[in-house]
Amino acid sequence: MNKYTPNEIEKKWQDYWDEHETFKAENDSDKEKFYALVEFPYPSGQGLHVGHPRPYTALDIVSRMKRMQGLNVLYPMGWDAFGLPTENYAIKNKIHPAIVTKNNIEHFKKQLKSIGFSFDWSREINTTDPEYYKWTQWIFLQLFKHGLAYKKEMPINWCPSCKVGLSNEEVVGGNCERCGEEVVRRVKSQWMLKITEYADRLIEDLDDLDFIDRVVTQQKNWIGKSEGASIFFSLKDHKEKLEVFTTRPDTIYGATYMVISPEHPLIQKYKDEIENYDELNSYKEEVEKKSDFERTELSKEKTGVEIKGLKAINPLTEKEIPIWISDYVLMSYGTGAIMAVPAHDDRDYEFAKKFNLDIVPVIEGSNVSESANTDTSTGKMINSGILDGLEVKKAISTMIDYLVEHNLGEKKINYKLRDWVFSRQRYWGEPIPIVHCEECGYVPLSEEDLPLLLPEVENYEPTDSGESPLSKMTDWVNTTCPKCGKPAKRETDTMPQWAGSSWYFLRYTDPHNNEALASKDALDYWMPVDWYNGGMEHTTLHLLYSRFWHKFLYDIGVVNTKEPYQKRTSHGMILGGNNEKMSKSRGNVVNPDDIVRDYGADTLRCYEMFIGDFEKPVPWSENGVKGCRRFLERVWNLQEIVVDGDKYSEDLLSEIHKSIKKVTNDYENLKSNTAIAQLMSLSNEFSDKGKITKEDFRAFLILLNPVAPHITEELWQVCDLGGVLNEMSWPEYNEELTIDNKIEIPVQFNGKVRFTIEINRDSLQDEVIKIAESNELFEKNVDGKNVVKKIYIPNKILNIVVK
Known part of the structure; x- marks a missing residue:
């Protein structure tokens, strides 16, 4: 038996999945669809931290299981790449934001692939790609034409550090959500979106969705009807x-x-x-x-x-x-x-x-x-x-x-909800496709002229007065009115980062379409998203905004569902080992690259799912990581006790069926921690027995595969279990075999429980009474009195009446 070498095994199978397009979803499929979605990341220069893989792994587990259950699964990934951090980095280092973004994405993608997520990379999107933001601009034009986008002079939240206006949702505790600087008030002319027009529907339609309670409560409170x-x-x-x-x-x-x-x-x-x-x-x-x-x-x-x-x-x-x-x-x-x-x-x-x-x-x-x-x-x-x-x-x-x-x-x-402050006086964002004409007022560009490309500028620094760097580009700013042909000026504000993320889930369904944001057939098949997981911090930002955009697109006949997401869950944060939020300043950041290098991606995945309740924050533990690595090494060693056999071992039958039931239900309910505990218990049973059939091992490896896909694929091949694991069907369980034959019932004396006994399920009354009477506590509780009645409720309780 070869030694367990995760780095070699994991690279091998990641290359295999890429080569065979194992996780590619098909638009023209007769299968039932399952659309799983995680919030696409902002590709920062720091790369992934260990908090990112937690939600990605959770839905990766569900996606892998659903594929083996016969569903056509869409589990996509992309990049929410416009925004201030990249622009600020570009300003500081004199590097174009597009180059910074490209480098950051390459690093992020390499990290994600090293962890073995089953993303359909053929559908990768990038909000800074003109072929993507063409449709972001198109949606804005529809909002404008329907009176839901308007310009208004108003006091806004102003961040002196970022030199940008902020919506109320982007101000946390009086400070800029992005940089932490104290926010002040300024009067500026801003583009606004009438999200308030949808306030009632944003509340009422929550009743039809499978959102966790705290998400529903936050949205209702924020709208504040x-x-x-x-x-x-x-x-x-x-x-x-x-x-x-x-x-x-x-x-x-x-x-x-x-x-x-x-x-x-x-x-x-x-x-x-x-x-x-x-x-x-x-x-x-x-x-x-x-x-x-x-x-x-x-x-x-x-x-x-x-x-x-x-x-x-x-x-x-x-x-x-x-x-x-x-x-x-x-x-x-x-x-x-x-x-x-x-x-x-x-x-x-x-x-x-x-x-x-x-x-x-x-x-x-x-x-x-x-x-x-x-x-x-x-x-x-x-x-x-x-x-x-x-x-x-x-x-x-x-x-x-x-x-x-x-x-x-x-x-x-x-309503407490205010209209959405939509424009930003910065460079790195989608240009707003509007021109201002002295004669005609605000005029939209023709849809045929989209995308309006973001031009090159020498200096990305906004002015202290808050004007966008684009305002200095007179050749770009000065244009002609699309309506009357007279001289006009382009809008120099850009869209906020929330623009591209307000509809990205639609583009995943048909990401290479040049004629529409997505085809009607693709939208009809894939929407709504079946399961969306994301951070609670986005409940009153992205989640609310995207629901608003989707409802508008539904109203104008672009999409087929009034809500974008059927189910929404949220994950707890992974804290540093000192129980504090991970940050460079605290020195408690854990880089997932280090864990993958030293222990393997399967160990990282296993640990992040075993660490605790998915919805709650949990501290990082190096010892916990080592414990998961030891578990996988024990799994690796099970190959030594595998013998031929196309049936489950008789004495493992009940435990295997119970494991199938529990693991299936736990994965479905984001309780991977208890699913992994069950698989640890089953692996111990295998070891104690000292010999397992190939069929025993097949069931075990399939159940473990969504958590640890690399080691399980390799063991499947090493043990010659037939084909490749990811093409197998998910095992089914027999309900009768999941029920323990041995059960424990209480024995009462005059209505008070005095001890318990173990019986065979469905034992006859005489047998139950005999077992109770043989217990040393029986005579002690009779205590010389007369037993006047013995009442047995099958499989529930035995009551002895004494006088």
């Missing part, structure tokens, strides 16, 4: 009305002041009547330096300025109430104005206490100053005029009806 009422507060001595949205119109009698955003147009409109306009303006300038996160952070100290010279009228109490400006109210949410009910809202209460404003409780026993109970969802109304004595739920509907009837407001639905 809330039902309530708009209420109109009159300005004293003016016809002007301030509109506020609230989910709790029942608390209006407790509204003792109003707060509006520092950017609210009311301030400019009544500038001449406001006595402290300069003070308000100074406050506004300070606020504009803050991100939305900083402004709405509940724990910070409350700040604000009263507007002197303007008062509002509470429409129910008809009392004058002061109007304040404060940073915690945003123009981008609701109407930019709120009614403050300090007795029943923590933030309003803190503000009122600081500025000595009135606090009027209107729900019995739930004043926030009374720490014993601050729940406002139940209770009776007090100090509330027409609502007094009503329970909260009834009071809400009563007040909405009253407001509508008296023209003081209207029933309304509001």
Whole structure:
């Protein structure tokens, strides 16, 4: 027997799979399809880290099993290659981003191949390929033509380090999601996408999908649908009305002041009547330096300025109430104005206490100053005029009806979701195929002129004012209007990285099509994606964006399904050995190349699947890696005890059938850790027996193959088990043979369990009683009393009644 040499074995089989196109999916197949998808990576200069293989291996296992179960499996891979890191590297090192991208992709691809993933490399895509982004631009044009893409002057989140505008989803804890720099606010003209038009459908259609609960919850919370009422507060001595949205119109009698955003147009409109306009303006300038996160952070100290010279009228109490400006109210949410009910809202209460404003409780026993109970969802109304004595739920509907009837407001639905800030003032992204004409406004390029190629520039550095490097290229910028033929200028903003990833799963179905983003036949066959796994950090970014794009493409008849993904799962992060997130600064990064070199790809795959619950974060353990390598060496040595035989060994029959059932179900449910544990147990049974048939070994190798494909293919060949393993059928199990004949049942005395006994399944009552009576604890529990009854529930319990 030769020594186990994974490096030689793994290269051999990787070359074989490439040569034979083993994992190539067919579009014109009569087989049932299975489309498995993992989020395609951003090809950074650092290459893969050990976190990447975890989700890739999990769905690789499912894909390999499904192929052997007779399905036509599409498991593709590509590159999400536009974006800031490559551009920043290019700026620093004076290398064109395209060259950086090409080098990074070559490195990533080599790493992925070394781990033995069963990707269909014939469908490889790259978002920076003009033949790919031609269709990204085409989709944008359709959005524009249908009124879902528009230009707007607006305050945006600005990263001073990346010199780029960010969507709300790209700001984490007040900092740039990419570089960690603190985000500030700037007003810029931006391209926007009307994702809000799809808010209801993005929520409602989640009910038809097999998404894990935490993904569903995050998406619903981010969209933030809330039902309530708009209420109109009159300005004293003016016809002007301030509109506020609230989910709790029942608390209006407790509204003792109003707060509006520092950017609210009311301030400019009544500038001449406001006595402290300069003070308000100074406050506004300070606020504009803050991100939305900083402004709405509940724990910070409350700040604000009263507007002197303007008062509002509470429409129910008809009392004058002061109007304040404060940073915690945003123009981008609701109407930019709120009614403050300090007795029943923590933030309003803190503000009122600081500025000595009135606090009027209107729900019995739930004043926030009374720490014993601050729940406002139940209770009776007090100090509330027409609502007094009503329970909260009834009071809400009563007040909405009253407001509508008296023209003081209207029933309304509001959303936290904002339209998607789509343009970026950077170079390395898809050019936006729009020109601006003084005569015609914003005009789309003709679809025949796509792709609009990204031109070469000498300097990729954006200006401090935030203009794109493309803006300096006058020869490229200056063009003619596609509509009237007069001089016009190209759009110099580029698309965000999220553009290419919002539809890439469609291109995989037909990646070389020059006439459409994919053929109708390919889309009809492959869509929707059957199983998509990705990071939780993309739940309110890529996952939401791509669902929006797909729904739009469904509406215009391009795709055949209203949702892109039927099933969504997510994986836990692999941490460093010190239980901290892996990073260079912490010195705890593990390079998968090192593991493959020192232990083999099968060991890496086995360890990453055996490490723990797939959905939970787990620390890396070098000892765990060594343990998986030892397991594979024991598997390698099993060839020594294989003898001829085309049937399962009689004494292993039950254990093999139980293993087939458990491993199949575990793979299907991303529980590879327990599947591997079962296979370890079965291999031990083989070793203990000292002799196994070829059929025993065939079943074992097929079950292990999705986790460790190289060693199992090699052992299949070495042991001359017939053909090549990957062409075999997945083994089936007999349910009867998975049921243990020996079972354990409890023995009760007067209803209390005193001991257990082992019996043969379906034993007769007399035999069960005989076994129980032979137990030394039986007489002890009878304790000289009379046994008056013996009750046996088959295979469940034996109850002895004594007196």
